[in-house]
Amino acid sequence: xxxxxxxxxxxxxxxxxPDECVKVxxxxxxxxxxxxxxxxxxxxxxxxxxxxxxxxHEMGPESDLWSLGVIAYILLSGSMPFSGTDAKxxxxxxxxxYKSLARARVSTTAQDFVNKxxxxxxxxxxxxxxxxxxxxxxxxxxxxxxxxxRPLPPDLHxxxxxxxxxxxxxxxxxxxxxxxxxWCLSPSxxxxxxxxxxxLDPTHEGTIxxxxxxxxxxxxxxxxxxxxxxxxxxxxxxxxxxxFGYTSLxxxxxxxxxxxxxxxxxxxxxxxxxxxxxxxxxESLKKLHFxxxxxxxxLRQGDLDGDGRISFEDVQDFWKATTSSMxxxxxxxxxxxxMGGS
Numbered sequence: 365x366x367x368x369x370x371x372x373x374x375x376x377x378x379x380x381x382p383d384e385c386v387k388v389x390x391x392x393x394x395x396x397x398x399x400x401x402x403x404x405x406x407x408x409x410x411x412x413x414x415x416x417x418x419x420x421h422e423m424g425p426e427s428d429l430w431s432l433g434v435i436a437y438i439l440l441s442g443s444m445p446f447s448g449t450d451a452k453x454x455x456x457x458x459x460x461x462y463k464s465l466a467r468a469r470v471s472t473t474a475q476d477f478v479n480k481x482x483x484x485x486x487x488x489x490x491x492x493x494x495x496x497x498x499x500x501x502x503x504x505x506x507x508x509x510x511x512x513x514r515p516l517p518p519d520l521h522x523x524x525x526x527x528x529x530x531x532x533x534x535x536x537x538x539x540x541x542x543x544x545x546x547w548c549l550s551p552s553x554x555x556x557x558x559x560x561x562x563x564l565d566p567t568h569e570g571t572i573x574x575x576x577x578x579x580x581x582x583x584x585x586x587x588x589x590x591x592x593x594x595x596x597x598x599x600x601x602x603x604x605x606x607x608f609g610y611t612s613l614x615x616x617x618x619x620x621x622x623x624x625x626x627x628x629x630x631x632x633x634x635x636x637x638x639x640x641x642x643x644x645x646x647e648s649l650k651k652l653h654f655x656x657x658x659x660x661x662x663l664r665q666g667d668l669d670g671d672g673r674i675s676f677e678d679v680q681d682f683w684k685a686t687t688s689s690m691x692x693x694x695x696x697x698x699x700x701x702x703m704g705g706s
Contacts, residue, residue: 365424367393368408369431371438377551396653411446415458415484426486429495433481441468445482460484473500524617525584528577531616532589532596536658537665538686539596539615541679544632546614554614561610571607574598629683633676644674 366373366388373390393407402422414430417423437445445462446453456462460482465475477500483489495501531539564572564580574597581590596616597608636644636652644666649659666674666682 365395365403366391366428366431367395367403367423368412369428369435370409370412371435374435410450410453410457411444413457414486415460416486418454418458424486426489426491429481429489429492430483430486432495433478436474436478436481437462437465440470440474440478441465443468458484471500473498473503476500525581527617528581528593528596529585529589532593534596535665535686537662537682540636540662541629541632541683542618543612543615544635545628546611546618547635548628548631549614549618554610557614557617558610561613564613571609572613573607575606626680629679630676633679642675645672 368390369388373388374386375389377385377387395403402424404422407423408417408427408431412431412434414423414427417427434445443463446456448456462482465478477490477495477498480490480498481495490498531542534542561572564576574594577597578590578594581593585593597612633644634640637648638652639648641648644662646659646663649662650656654662663672663674666678668678668681669675
């Protein structure tokens with residue numbers, strides 16, 4: 365749950381470039397949720413706050429959908445659905461009372477979209493998938509100019525495949541550190557890899573599906589190598605939904621495209637050490653939503669001095685040791701004709 369979706373937290377990727385993608389910012393109130401879990405208390409910006417936050421002092425992922433309804437209302441009409449003094453705002457939000465969009469000459473399907481988001485009963489509100497499947501969204505997307513992306517040239521395709529194989533052979537803790545380092549790349553560094561991501565995301569959903577990776581690699585890897593690569597990517601799929609994001613892909617190729625510097629390592633360690641203690645412990649790793657078996661494997665690999673925790677010095681030694689042990693001969697690509705494929 366983001367917890368504070370509002371127009372001020374939506375920005376263009378580049379200044380004065382309305383054709384660029386829009387990004388969501390300010391995740392200071394965001395929370396990870398287990399299915400059905402609720403957050404006690406109310407947080408956010410009052411005009412965008414969902415009724416359940418005011419009525420029951422609890423919030424969940426569906427609260428973001430209400431905020432999305434408020435944003436859609438503003439973009440369609442140019443005015444706020446709820447306004448006035450704080451007392452009037454609270455009263456109107458609790459009752460779900462707002463002016464009809466019909467006055468703004470908005471299409472009936474757009475009105476229906478907003479009306480089904482601004483529903484007081486959170487259980488009757490549109491879910492994320494239902495919102496994506498709503499006729500207004502579907503038809504609007506169809507009307508947008510369709511961008512076409514060139515397929516990866518053969519040399520870049522081979523580069524990606526080799527990088528994935530190497531990545532899959534690395535210890536879990538090294539893969540995790542590379543993922544954190546990928547988050548530390550500058551916007552220009554991230555942009556340089558965007559074409560590769562879009563190639564693997566042909567439907568432009570913003571994520572890459574595991575089966576898409578598998579399809580891309582079949583015929584280029586042996587069955588054993590393919591299984592190894594897919595297991596490594598499954599480890600990136602923290603919520604087991606069969607997909608992962610752009611940064612996860614970056615982590616697999618980060619130092620085949622960018623020069624490693626120890627500052628990357630320190631930034632990654634600090635990202636994992638959220639409490640600033642200088643150590644990664646079993647308890648702190650669990651708070652980062654690693655599975656129990658992953659926590660034990662991380663400690664086994666990274667706790668080099670055996671004191672039950674991982675210091676930055678441990679990380680430095682681990683990185684050096686695994687870097688030297690990862691030196692391997694040039695990989696030979698498998699081609700369909702050599703595998704009996706087509």
